[in-house]
Amino acid sequence: MTTTKLRNLVTEAVSLDREIAAKTERLKVLKADLVSEAGTRPDEYTGTAGGGHSWLAEGADGCVARVTFPAPKLKATIAGDSSAIEKVRKLAGSAFARLFNQVPAYKPVAGFRDEAEALLGKDARKLIKACETNSSPTVSFETKEAA
16 A cells, blocks of 8 residues: 555544544434433333333434333342341341342342232332332434335
């Protein structure tokens, strides 16, 4: 490769890198705006399989932006020496041993939400909430196929 071609290659690569960085920042702003707008339209939400909800907006060309607000995630573990475990123990009552696996911390069992509801009935909601952590919303796009 000649020196001139190499210089041109570097110049193009740097220019493209800068353009991608600028567009990435703009996309972050646009996604934040979509999440913000979705937050003002709860009456347009639809439920998701995981217990969260999503909102759709259509673009001028038929493309779609979907903002998904996932249901809160269960905490992966609850430290065994924390005040949180004492609260969880109290809320779970006699069902504690069936709802948690002991590791260096306590980890909810597979199917925890369903199991807690089956064992504790309406009291399960407080326990489940004590074991959840918030999930961040996501934005995805669907591109309309060109005719």
